[in-house]
Amino acid sequence: MNAREREILLESAATPHREMDRDGRLVPPPAWWDLPPDARDELFELQVVTREMERAVRGGSGTSQAVMARILS
DSSP states (O other), rough: HHHHHHHHHHHTOOOOOOEOOTOOOEEEHOOOOOOOOHHHHHHHHHHHHHHHHHHHHSOOOHHHHHHHHHHHE
């Protein structure tokens, strides 16, 4: 895997949106499965940074907003 392919997979997997399986469990994005193990650590760090930026801009994370939406529905 070249650097560009790795970057594309990291960006694809960094999204806060998570699909759910039919039992309601969150599942990793498809790009996550294609990442080599060492890139998963890099992905975690990227997710931490993007969530911090998201909280600063939106006043809360997408995850917290999704949880509250499920509780209130």
